Amino acid sequence: MQTVETLLAFIVIFGALVFFHELGHLVFAKRAGILCREFAIGMGPKVFTYKKNETQYTIRLLPLGGYVRMAGEDADNVDLKPGYRVGLVMDEEENVTKIILNNKDKYPDIRLVEVERVDLDHKLFLTGFEEGDEETLKSFSIHPQAVIVENGVENQIAPYDRQFPSKSLGHRAMTIFAGPMMNFVLAFFIFLIIGLFQGVEVDEAKLGKLTEDGPALTSGLQTGDRVESVNGAEVSSWTDVQENIQSNPGKEIEFVVVRDGETLTIPVVPKEIEREGKTIGIIGVYPPVEKDILKSIQYGFTQTYFWTKQIFIILGDLVTGGFTIDSLSGPVGIYKSTEEVAQQGIFVLMKWAALLSINLGIMNLLPLPALDGGRLLFFLVEFLRGKPVDRQKEGLVHVIGFALLMLLMIVVTWNDIQRFFL
Numbered sequence: 001m002q003t004v005e006t007l008l009a010f011i012v013i014f015g016a017l018v019f020f021h022e023l024g025h026l027v028f029a030k031r032a033g034i035l036c037r038e039f040a041i042g043m044g045p046k047v048f049t050y051k052k053n054e055t056q057y058t059i060r061l062l063p064l065g066g067y068v069r070m071a072g073e074d075a076d077n078v079d080l081k082p083g084y085r086v087g088l089v090m091d092e093e094e095n096v097t098k099i100i101l102n103n104k105d106k107y108p109d110i111r112l113v114e115v116e117r118v119d120l121d122h123k124l125f126l127t128g129f130e131e132g133d134e135e136t137l138k139s140f141s142i143h144p145q146a147v148i149v150e151n152g153v154e155n156q157i158a159p160y161d162r163q164f165p166s167k168s169l170g171h172r173a174m175t176i177f178a179g180p181m182m183n184f185v186l187a188f189f190i191f192l193i194i195g196l197f198q199g200v201e202v203d204e205a206k207l208g209k210l211t212e213d214g215p216a217l218t219s220g221l222q223t224g225d226r227v228e229s230v231n232g233a234e235v236s237s238w239t240d241v242q243e244n245i246q247s248n249p250g251k252e253i254e255f256v257v258v259r260d261g262e263t264l265t266i267p268v269v270p271k272e273i274e275r276e277g278k279t280i281g282i283i284g285v286y287p288p289v290e291k292d293i294l295k296s297i298q299y300g301f302t303q304t305y306f307w308t309k310q311i312f313i314i315l316g317d318l319v320t321g322g323f324t325i326d327s328l329s330g331p332v333g334i335y336k337s338t339e340e341v342a343q344q345g346i347f348v349l350m351k352w353a354a355l356l357s358i359n360l361g362i363m364n365l366l367p368l369p370a371l372d373g374g375r376l377l378f379f380l381v382e383f384l385r386g387k388p389v390d391r392q393k394e395g396l397v398h399v400i401g402f403a404l405l406m407l408l409m410i411v412v413t414w415n416d417i418q419r420f421f422l
Contacts, residue, residue, distance in 0.1 A: 006342055013353045198347045221257065
């Protein structure tokens, strides 16, 4: 049962992270007027598909990764050459709406034409000799949203002004940057929700939730007690309370607290624990929390900023040699961590999802080939030199980079398997 719950948590978290990442790409691509052929969550064979307007939305079998297939990003247009015999379906204005490549007998009202010339990118026309009048060269206007039908599958044409490369540098850069940006936005909203439902820690000299069988509970302290002093030292914040507890492991200390207007003196013996090589005291009490919309918004921002900074520190250690490749985790390691986190409650699991979302956003912004950051680096080069890098050369760099990333993923995954299963 636990395995099923872990698997569901893993799929939901990864699905959400990928969904919002790709949604960023999709929204800004559509705002720029780019034809988006497919919005896919997962990899491998399709298990669900739904088409709305120009875009096919798919869920694929393997719950890892996703993509937005934009026109002009790959060779997605059929290359019609002179001599091809095609069938044309026309609208009322005599514009071609469908170009049928095969199985033409299924379309009884088509006009059969032998192609002479065709332009599906700029001028949108087709010239050719129609069946029954092989001596007269005719010209046909093609609708900007016409489709090419092959083996019963329709593929919408993409005029150049609907293709990714045709857009301004700013629109292209924003379309690529929007993916990682949405991961930071998602993390912010997750922390915001945690703050709204769980509450935000406040630095007040009050006791928050008490753990079961902890020294605080067994000594008679209660949630909501306002602490006046600890072991004779006046306190004015949670930080003061915590410091006095941690500095007296195993020693009896007196809490002077105010409860319902009454002042009480309660002795407590902090439990000894080891943390970062030091012995400190704990009494089993959480910081006080407050549920407030403005504090929750602030919490969303501060937590997103804090963990973003922490991940960059880790990346810095990786570059300087203080962090080894054995410390990296792939899908297997993340799955095992999700299994441990899921047992600690929904809010801990939500925080884990937020950290993964920030991590995904940062990783994608690294200036490495095949990642969003690598593409943004090429846009920077284009901005500095005043013209784009040759697309074939850029494509080769991304292919090599993707291969190296896959190799790294295999190494990291093998390390995870050895660590957890062998």
